[in-house]
Amino acid sequence: KTLRWSSPTDVTTLDPYAHTESFTTSMLHHVFDPLVRRGRTLELEPALAVSWKNVKPDTWRFELRRDVKFHNGNPFTADDVVASFARLLDPGARARGNIATVRKAEKVDDFTVDIVTDGPYPLLLNDLAGVYILDKEWMEANGALKPGNIATGVTTAASTTAVGTGPFKVESYKPDAGTNFVVNPDWWDKPQHNLTRIEFKPVKSDATRVAALLSGELDLIAPAPLQDLGRIGSASGFKVIEEPSLRLIMLSLNFRPELKAMPGQKNPLLDPKVRQAMWHAIDMETIKKRVMRDKSRNTGTLVAPPVPGYAKENDAILAYDTNRAKALLAEAGYPNGFKVKLNCPNDRYINDEQTCVAIAAMWTRAGIQTELQTESRATYFPRQDRGEFDVSMVGWATLPPMDGFSVLSSLLAAQKDGHGGSNSSTYTNPKIEELTRKSASELDETKRRGMLVEALKVAHDDVAYIPLHQQPVAWAVRDGVDVPQFPDEYVRLWFATIK
Amino acid sequence: MFKVILSRIGQAALVMLVVSAVSFVMFRYVGDPVASMSRENAPIEEKQALRRSLGLDQSFVVQYGGFLKRTLSGDLGISYRNQRPVTELIAERLPATMELVIVATFLSLALGIPLGVLCALRPSGAAARLVQAVSLIGISTPTFVTGIVLILVFAVTLGWLPSFGRGQVVEIGWWSTGFLTWSGLKSLILPGITLALYQLTLIMRLVRSEMIDVLSTDYIRFAKARGLPMRYIHFRLALRNALMPVITVTGLQIGSLIAFAIVTETVFQWPGMGLLFIQAVSFADIPVMAAYLLFVGLLFVIINTIVDILYAVVDPRLRARSA
Amino acid sequence: MNTLASPNLIMRIGAPISVMLAALLALVIVGCALLAGWLAPYDPTDLSTFELINAEIPPAFTADGDSRFLLGTDNQGRDLLSAMMYGARVSIAIGGGAVLLAASIGVFLGLIAGYFGGRIDALIMRIGDVILSFPTILLALLVSGIARALFPQAGTAEWAPLILICAIAIHEWVQYARTVRAATMVETAKDYVKAVKVIGLPGRRIMLRHILPNVMGPVLVIATINLAAAVLTEATLSFLGVGMPPTYPSLGTLIRIGNEFVFSGIWWIALFPALTLVLLVLAVNVVGDWLRDRFNPKLRVKR
Amino acid sequence: MSNRQPPVLEIDNLRVEYPLANGGLFTAVENASLIIQPGEIHALVGESGAGKTTIGNAVMGLLEKPGRIASGSIHIGGKLLDPTSGSADGVVLGRDVGAVFQDPMTSLNPLFTVESQLTETLRTHLKMDRAASRVRALELMKAVGIPEPERRLKAYPHQLSGGQRQRVVIAAALSCDPTLVVADEPTTALDVSVQAQILKLLRDLADNRRIGILLVTHNMGVVAQIADRVTIMHRGKVVESGPTAEVLRHPKAEYAKALIGAVPRIDMRLDRFPVVGEEAKGRAADAREAIRAKAFRADATIDGSEILSVENLCVDYVTSGLIPGSKGHRFRAVDNVSFKVRSGEVFGLVGESGCGKTTIANVVAGLVKPTSGRVLYQGKPVAGEGGIRRVGPLRQAIQMIFQDPYSSLNSRIRIGSILAEPILFYRLAPSRAEAESDVAQLIEAVGLDADSAGRYAHAFSGGQRQRLSIARALGARPRLIVCDEPTSSLDVSVQAQILNLLKDLRDATGLTLLLISHDLAVVRQMCDRIAVMKSGKLVEEAAAEALFQSPQHPYTQELLSLVPTLDRIRGETEVA
Numbered sequence A: 001k002t003l004r005w006s007s008p009t010d011v012t013t014l015d016p017y018a019h020t021e022s023f024t025t026s027m028l029h030h031v032f033d034p035l036v037r038r039g040r041t042l043e044l045e046p047a048l049a050v051s052w053k054n055v056k057p058d059t060w061r062f063e064l065r066r067d068v069k070f071h072n073g074n075p076f077t078a079d080d081v082v083a084s085f086a087r088l089l090d091p092g093a094r095a096r097g098n099i100a101t102v103r104k105a106e107k108v109d110d111f112t113v114d115i116v117t118d119g120p121y122p123l124l125l126n127d128l129a130g131v132y133i134l135d136k137e138w139m140e141a142n143g144a145l146k147p148g149n150i151a152t153g154v155t156t157a158a159s160t161t162a163v164g165t166g167p168f169k170v171e172s173y174k175p176d177a178g179t180n181f182v183v184n185p186d187w188w189d190k191p192q193h194n195l196t197r198i199e200f201k202p203v204k205s206d207a208t209r210v211a212a213l214l215s216g217e218l219d220l221i222a223p224a225p226l227q228d229l230g231r232i233g234s235a236s237g238f239k240v241i242e243e244p245s246l247r248l249i250m251l252s253l254n255f256r257p258e259l260k261a262m263p264g265q266k267n268p269l270l271d272p273k274v275r276q277a278m279w280h281a282i283d284m285e286t287i288k289k290r291v292m293r294d295k296s297r298n299t300g301t302l303v304a305p306p307v308p309g310y311a312k313e314n315d316a317i318l319a320y321d322t323n324r325a326k327a328l329l330a331e332a333g334y335p336n337g338f339k340v341k342l343n344c345p346n347d348r349y350i351n352d353e354q355t356c357v358a359i360a361a362m363w364t365r366a367g368i369q370t371e372l373q374t375e376s377r378a379t380y381f382p383r384q385d386r387g388e389f390d391v392s393m394v395g396w397a398t399l400p401p402m403d404g405f406s407v408l409s410s411l412l413a414a415q416k417d418g419h420g421g422s423n424s425s426t427y428t429n430p431k432i433e434e435l436t437r438k439s440a441s442e443l444d445e446t447k448r449r450g451m452l453v454e455a456l457k458v459a460h461d462d463v464a465y466i467p468l469h470q471q472p473v474a475w476a477v478r479d480g481v482d483v484p485q486f487p488d489e490y491v492r493l494w495f496a497t498i499k
Numbered sequence B: 001m002f003k004v005i006l007s008r009i010g011q012a013a014l015v016m017l018v019v020s021a022v023s024f025v026m027f028r029y030v031g032d033p034v035a036s037m038s039r040e041n042a043p044i045e046e047k048q049a050l051r052r053s054l055g056l057d058q059s060f061v062v063q064y065g066g067f068l069k070r071t072l073s074g075d076l077g078i079s080y081r082n083q084r085p086v087t088e089l090i091a092e093r094l095p096a097t098m099e100l101v102i103v104a105t106f107l108s109l110a111l112g113i114p115l116g117v118l119c120a121l122r123p124s125g126a127a128a129r130l131v132q133a134v135s136l137i138g139i140s141t142p143t144f145v146t147g148i149v150l151i152l153v154f155a156v157t158l159g160w161l162p163s164f165g166r167g168q169v170v171e172i173g174w175w176s177t178g179f180l181t182w183s184g185l186k187s188l189i190l191p192g193i194t195l196a197l198y199q200l201t202l203i204m205r206l207v208r209s210e211m212i213d214v215l216s217t218d219y220i221r222f223a224k225a226r227g228l229p230m231r232y233i234h235f236r237l238a239l240r241n242a243l244m245p246v247i248t249v250t251g252l253q254i255g256s257l258i259a260f261a262i263v264t265e266t267v268f269q270w271p272g273m274g275l276l277f278i279q280a281v282s283f284a285d286i287p288v289m290a291a292y293l294l295f296v297g298l299l300f301v302i303i304n305t306i307v308d309i310l311y312a313v314v315d316p317r318l319r320a321r322s323a
Numbered sequence C: 001m002n003t004l005a006s007p008n009l010i011m012r013i014g015a016p017i018s019v020m021l022a023a024l025l026a027l028v029i030v031g032c033a034l035l036a037g038w039l040a041p042y043d044p045t046d047l048s049t050f051e052l053i054n055a056e057i058p059p060a061f062t063a064d065g066d067s068r069f070l071l072g073t074d075n076q077g078r079d080l081l082s083a084m085m086y087g088a089r090v091s092i093a094i095g096g097g098a099v100l101l102a103a104s105i106g107v108f109l110g111l112i113a114g115y116f117g118g119r120i121d122a123l124i125m126r127i128g129d130v131i132l133s134f135p136t137i138l139l140a141l142l143v144s145g146i147a148r149a150l151f152p153q154a155g156t157a158e159w160a161p162l163i164l165i166c167a168i169a170i171h172e173w174v175q176y177a178r179t180v181r182a183a184t185m186v187e188t189a190k191d192y193v194k195a196v197k198v199i200g201l202p203g204r205r206i207m208l209r210h211i212l213p214n215v216m217g218p219v220l221v222i223a224t225i226n227l228a229a230a231v232l233t234e235a236t237l238s239f240l241g242v243g244m245p246p247t248y249p250s251l252g253t254l255i256r257i258g259n260e261f262v263f264s265g266i267w268w269i270a271l272f273p274a275l276t277l278v279l280l281v282l283a284v285n286v287v288g289d290w291l292r293d294r295f296n297p298k299l300r301v302k303r
Numbered sequence D: 001m002s003n004r005q006p007p008v009l010e011i012d013n014l015r016v017e018y019p020l021a022n023g024g025l026f027t028a029v030e031n032a033s034l035i036i037q038p039g040e041i042h043a044l045v046g047e048s049g050a051g052k053t054t055i056g057n058a059v060m061g062l063l064e065k066p067g068r069i070a071s072g073s074i075h076i077g078g079k080l081l082d083p084t085s086g087s088a089d090g091v092v093l094g095r096d097v098g099a100v101f102q103d104p105m106t107s108l109n110p111l112f113t114v115e116s117q118l119t120e121t122l123r124t125h126l127k128m129d130r131a132a133s134r135v136r137a138l139e140l141m142k143a144v145g146i147p148e149p150e151r152r153l154k155a156y157p158h159q160l161s162g163g164q165r166q167r168v169v170i171a172a173a174l175s176c177d178p179t180l181v182v183a184d185e186p187t188t189a190l191d192v193s194v195q196a197q198i199l200k201l202l203r204d205l206a207d208n209r210r211i212g213i214l215l216v217t218h219n220m221g222v223v224a225q226i227a228d229r230v231t232i233m234h235r236g237k238v239v240e241s242g243p244t245a246e247v248l249r250h251p252k253a254e255y256a257k258a259l260i261g262a263v264p265r266i267d268m269r270l271d272r273f274p275v276v277g278e279e280a281k282g283r284a285a286d287a288r289e290a291i292r293a294k295a296f297r298a299d300a301t302i303d304g305s306e307i308l309s310v311e312n313l314c315v316d317y318v319t320s321g322l323i324p325g326s327k328g329h330r331f332r333a334v335d336n337v338s339f340k341v342r343s344g345e346v347f348g349l350v351g352e353s354g355c356g357k358t359t360i361a362n363v364v365a366g367l368v369k370p371t372s373g374r375v376l377y378q379g380k381p382v383a384g385e386g387g388i389r390r391v392g393p394l395r396q397a398i399q400m401i402f403q404d405p406y407s408s409l410n411s412r413i414r415i416g417s418i419l420a421e422p423i424l425f426y427r428l429a430p431s432r433a434e435a436e437s438d439v440a441q442l443i444e445a446v447g448l449d450a451d452s453a454g455r456y457a458h459a460f461s462g463g464q465r466q467r468l469s470i471a472r473a474l475g476a477r478p479r480l481i482v483c484d485e486p487t488s489s490l491d492v493s494v495q496a497q498i499l500n501l502l503k504d505l506r507d508a509t510g511l512t513l514l515l516i517s518h519d520l521a522v523v524r525q526m527c528d529r530i531a532v533m534k535s536g537k538l539v540e541e542a543a544a545e546a547l548f549q550s551p552q553h554p555y556t557q558e559l560l561s562l563v564p565t566l567d568r569i570r571g572e573t574e575v576a
């Protein structure tokens, strides 16, 4: 049984260590297995490792699964794990950062390995769920022991051939035209799917993808465009499946001394009252209803519910209240409002441009004269990184670790010591700095979560970002196709069944 | 002969030098590969390291110099996105685009010229007016709309033709062709029409406009006086005199279709040069873009040389000049 | 022997009904665009009037319509009719401006290249080759990027059109140049050009006064057709973030936005702007064809 | 002779109208009737613009678009021509009716070789195959006397001289043995020897094949030599018609008398050309006077000093092949020609068609670069191997009148503007209004209505266009005019007026003329000295009278002997 499906993005490379893209990682998961993986409810569960324990605060010991075979027939052993880690830890590996804290992997015996980290590190298992194991013999035979890197253009045999232990084997790989998989009959796990073959065809254009589904050329499209869900749902023989995604959309506020819109004047956004006023001025209910077609979930905090760090009490939205907003602005010394530029991508998040137009209109009504500019992701993100925007849209899904710590570390902490990678707004708060550093090495999960919650509360009260909503994941399938959906937007077809 | 070729080669080299320089300037404005290559929670140090490893921290002159040196030694780099040597990528994508362009150009010439002649012969006839109006509607509708409408009608509603992709292709050496399989041929129809529409209208109207002029000349009257069949007069004698702008425009169009059939290729997910290019742009895949633009520069020099030679083929009065 | 019938006004202008209608149509569209500020029921560029609640209301004449919005509203709650009027203004300014600029540059350089030939011809044509090597969109990105770097207000609704015009024209002139060059080469070989050369007229004057009218045919055709392309290019550029801000949509942008909703049955957002564009292009082409024939004295009397 | 055979052409009360752009109506032909029997050559003569070409076009159903047959009938071979469709049942253009158009330059499609244009007719009508049609085309080329026919078959029209093109057009018209040939000034571009050859060919066809020929011409000598009957037209009306001898010897209508009186004589030189009703054309005469006055220049002296000197001039044409750079064919059109022209003289250049006259004219005018040798104007080089140097006053000083009136006027600019151009450019008139009146004067001076200024070139007959291009050259008030067959498309009366004008200008202002012509009578009347060319070489140069009285070179002698004159009228010789 063949499943034909499509998404707008394509598989970048077959070398799992040469890239950091989540879509490619998700696709390669069909071919490779990690030591631990996420199950049907996204809980971490054994995969190539059957059990693990902390032997020292910085050393984890993994017991490996026996009788596992690679697609080429080679047996899976500790050597493969050690070679894979060595390959990933190579400075040339593009995905090196995914296990930034891992120092090395050591063979204990044929089916036991130790993984040593830089000091105590609570999120190791989360990270390992993204580390796929390659076959050492194959790498040796094909000169692929060193990793490829899409950034530097280093390629190896592994860039176009994938030999893993996973549920499917790559049959053919043609960028932009399609990638085909066939089932691996010798998979170590008991298959929950009934597929014999997967044909993946990237289709960039939304409308074409929908059309191809409706014309019966595809069984599944992921994602399906929001505005077409109604039509697909009402067409006979097709259905829409949806679920809130982990991805939260928020507005990043510039904390530099000046705004681009008002050169030479003090940045009004530095005043928390102004930030609250801006939040109060946004009518998220209407945006949800009109722009997001009731598919989104409005949020008051910076992480989604399933993610560690989420707390109901933080998830409080400042109510839409233009008068209150105006009052706050007056209190802050801007009775006549001020000027601000709002920048948004128009091809990255679901209905991003529409959301921003709506917000610009709402702010203008509240007295904040908003000049909106939208652009394509290719130019938007570099500019955002350079801190060129006053207010801009950010989406955050806490991936790959799927943990609230990612928000602290990347969005809230200042840019130093390896933190603040996406905090281009230069927001800083001493309390958050402290909590970020403490939680980074806290092995006690309850305490750690407490710290995350506390930090996110600070961020909420201080309006470090204005959270907007949680995006939906919407897929469309033809009847008879059953695929589970995941808030991390991964496609896991080893759970799929078709009739 | 030798001198002509030499000077053309020299000019081509110059064109490509300028193209490469301009494209390097341009990359500052079309995005930063670092942003699209970084994972979500990459710390700032990691991004900087990436920028360094890409050589993006160096000055423009150094980057450009390095690029030129590599290019001259025949190394056009490896695509960030596709992990393949750029030359190989372009060679791989060329057949898809070429076949599409051949179909589109064939369609636009095969329909555009006769329709243009028809419109010139009976400028106020009902058929001519209808054809002209329809073609104008065709071009003032954006390609993405036309493409989608065609897909909706022929793929979704009628189910006759595939909505995307190339169908089954046959490999002949490094060339992959869709002409030899039924599904390959069917896949060519919709994108071919979509791509041809603009050209078709342009060619039709140019032919019409020039034909009207030519038909009032003495040599056409003399041809009539010799009793030559009307079809022969219109399609062989007069048409040839009307062809100059058509040749120019067709040449230019073929060039830009090969290079930049971006929208059509995106709508139909046609794995050709346009798609390669647009993906490279949205990914800020600088090696692909740079090499690609060089290729296109070369392409245009070649096409325009051929067009210039064609002028001389069509119009003997220009032969002295073209030599 | 020379009996003069008394010709009435219509005869004097000599345009057939279809041309008159087309001209009228073009006038109406252009007029509505120019007078958008007075004619449009709402000001779609005033952000404070946007009411998301009103989004996607169908046209007034349909069952679910709302009499406040004759042609319905777009996805932001803007009155579509008003948005179209303002949008047409942007599109006509940018499309028309770009075509005019491109045609002027192209015709000028084409004449020079075709008339003088040799080095200058090679130079102009190779510059053309360079420009052709970049897609319009990339070149426009470059132009507006540089413009932005030079002066910061380039992105605003007032300045963006100018930049867009330059950005589009900088690519499009090549087509005119090459076409005109080819035609000029043919014309230059004819006796009437020789005749004025012997009179001793300078090249400039020969080109502009004598050759130009004889090579304008294809230029008019390409220009009238390119108008549509330029309007749509503007939409693409706006999408890429180098054009008009989304709060000031052009016709092309409206079509692009509307296109996303066609599947979901919200047809009016795309249909009306597209219709306007089609009608505009149609009208311009009909009038353009007629003008072209008028320009040609041989066809003057023919109907 | 079987008179039961229907006449090949019968025109009865024909009226042709051109609706004008301003809503008016122009009647080009009014109540014209004529009959041509098989084997008869019928000459149609008359003033330029009288409607001769229009009649020919009407017969072939090829009237220029708005033009239409308003009344009257045309029968071809007894079959009625349908005035709306312009065709008669069973009569095939090209097979049954052959046409020679007035203008050889534009009758041939510039993009096709002579061969393809000749053979396509044969293949269409006679269903010949490629090889057979080529053989026949070669025969035809020989029949019309084109030298090196094999090579010229492969040539493109622009590579042929005016006369050669004219002969190709004739060959094409005759290729399918039509029963009726409409020949519109078939020999104007030809030198006398070729003309004689063509005329003989036409006569033979008429006599042996019983072809009827409608021959439009300005050359009364030609009429006298071969026509059986003559019709004289004036302003759209037939003023006289009858057997050649009768009409030529005893013209009855005023106009006919004047026309015949105006024929230039070859046997003696007159001071001025006799002119048709000069008195009647008072306005034109006044205008001419004004121009003469304006052109008067203080520096103009007829001192006999050397004004133009052509030294060892050679011009090669290289026909390049299709592939750029491939070895082309090199053809020497002008071979080591030297001559000097003195200030104020009329220097004649005669010779067979294709001998390089136009080429020399082009070199002098600065349009063609010589391969070697040079041209000096008042001692200063204007053209040489290095290129063409014409600066400042030199440009104004040398003007040219082109052989081909059809393509030398820009079809998109009003006549008035074309003529005003040199006047305004050289600031010869203080104001625009002044320039306009100058233009009006020029137009009247060449015998056209001043309101022609508002029209475009296509609305004029061949002769009228030629007069306009003469007016344009005069407008620049040059010192030297290179006249490339300035009057070959003019009727004798207008020709006389124009030549008189040029002559007068010469006398009054010291204008120098380099006159190229086929019409030896004209040459004799006009020129002071004459050079005779053959195949690119200068074979004889002598004072005009000397040359005509005692030609030295055999070629010159041959030319002179072949000139058709009014003295040898066909009807009479037959009778005699």
Ligand SMILES: Nc1ncnc2c1ncn2[C@@H]1O[C@H](COP(=O)(O)OP(=O)(O)OP(=O)(O)O)[C@@H](O)[C@H]1O
Pocket: D018, D026, D028, D047, D048, D049, D050, D051, D052, D053, D054, D055, D064, D067, D102, D458, D459, D460, D461, D462, D463, D464, D489, D490, D491
């Ligand atoms: N297309 C036209 N529109 C208006 N008037 C025209 C047109 N063509 C010719 N005429 C006019 O008709 C008249 C007759 O023209 P025609 O060409 O028949 O003259 P012709 O006798 O052949 O003169 P020539 O000997 O100079 O060639 C002229 O006065 C000319 O101006």
Ligand SMILES: Nc1ncnc2c1ncn2[C@@H]1O[C@H](COP(=O)(O)OP(=O)(O)OP(=O)(O)O)[C@@H](O)[C@H]1O
Pocket: D158, D159, D160, D161, D162, D163, D164, D189, D191, D317, D318, D319, D331, D333, D352, D353, D354, D355, D356, D357, D358, D359, D360, D403
């Ligand atoms: N562009 C050209 N390429 C090749 N050969 C040419 C070209 N132009 C003219 N010739 C040839 O040069 C010769 C001289 O031509 P030219 O036009 O000077 O003749 P001409 O004396 O004016 O003849 P006519 O009296 O018939 O006009 C002819 O044999 C012609 O075939």
Ligand SMILES: [Mg+2]
Pocket: D049, D052, D053, D054, D102, D184, D461, D462, D463
């Ligand atoms: Mg005539």
Ligand SMILES: [Mg+2]
Pocket: D161, D162, D163, D357, D358, D359, D403, D484
């Ligand atoms: Mg000549």
